Amino acid sequence: MYFTLLSAVALASRACAFPAQPEARAAAAGVQFVGVNIAGFDFGCSIQGACDVTRISPPLSNLGGADGVGQMQHFYKDDGMNIFRLPVGWQYLVNNKLGGTLDSGNFGRYDQLMQACLKTGAYCMVDIHNYARWNGQIIGQGGPPNTQFANLWSQIATKYASQQKIIFGVVNEPHDVPDIDKWADTVQEVVTAIRAVAKTQMIALPGNDWTSAKMMPTKSGPALLKVKNPNGTYDGLIIDVHKYLDSDNSGTHTECVTDNIGDTFQPLATWLKDNNRKAILSETGGGNTDSCKKYMCQQLDFLNQNSDVFLGYIGWSAGSFSSSTYELSEVPTKNGNSWVDSALVKACFTKKK
Ligand SMILES: *[C@@H]1O[C@H](CO)[C@@H](O)[C@H](O)[C@H]1NC(C)=O
Secondary structure, three states, rough: OOOOHHHHOOOOOOOOOOOOOOOHHHHHOOOOEEEEEEOOEOOEEEEOOOHHHHHHOOOHHHOOOOOOHHHHHHHHHHHHOEEEEEOOHHHHHHHOOOOOOOOOHHHHHHEEEEEEEEOOOOEEEEEEOOOOOEEEEEEOOOOOOOOHHHHHHHHHHHHOOOOOOOEOOOOOOOOOOOOOOHHHHHHHHHHHHHHHHOOOOEEEEEOHHHHHHHHHHHHHHHHOOOOOOOOOOOOOOOEEOOOOOOOOOOOOOOOOOOOOOOHHHHHHHHHHHHOOOOOEEEEEOOOOOOHHHHHHHHHHHHHHHHHOEEEEEEEEEEOOOOOOOOOOOOOOOOEOOEEEOOHHHHHHOOOOO
């Protein structure tokens, strides 16, 4: 999601009761992956890909932050979740040195979260939360050359080459990228760099328009479909999409107005089938409200019913957000030795085994 100034100041806590109907949802065959984002290492990243590394908030209690490790263990054990997306700013990973090597201290802290994620048994997705940019400049289109971004990925893939459960999410929410074919070239360079060291892990390919699920078939999709593995196959190359359910699809409002099925997920499913590809919804979310529970459960049911093309979905967001003030909080709270889920997670995100 884009963490705007507006959303940062317009914090409001909402809560209400709504009877969940898990029995009805259990009938669908179901997607492979259900999970939540564990945000915090991305805090301070603007939609211009400018990340103020002093504002990160590692979701690691041993560093004085939120208990992201406990959250993941709870989600995995109690809710059957099996994927977590771990956003991080590019600047943080290289300690502000564009083109530099991974900063051992900063990468080491991020890796603590990654290792804790893997230890749960879940799949874990790296997300470079940079909106296709470094400090306002678009990668490969006036900003850092593709080689610099591919080099970042080469270093990350080298560290994680032996971990089959790590998914490489190329970059969060490209937007206002002028040339989609050039953007596909950028993604191709990243894929080629990753595949030089990590042959089989999944790589999530993001399109323009904030990775819009709605725009994918017509806008970004045709260009992204050309991105290949070095051997010419598409194995492991999955389409990354985001979608929110509020009035402007921004993920900043607590009320939801649509299930996104008719105008987004149905056409996307058809497009994926036609092109023999699969997608992951790596961000979706809403407030802990009746409207969001209703529409979110409907949306996710549709994905479950179309699990031939939808690999899964990942809610936004748990991690370092405040469970009491963040509009889209999926942060569970601790009650003695047990965890209590947010209303939306409880209603729609628990995976039926
Ligand atoms: C082609 O490359 C992909 C990605 O490295 C790999 O998963 C797949 O097994 C390869 N296929 C063949 C036929 O070599």
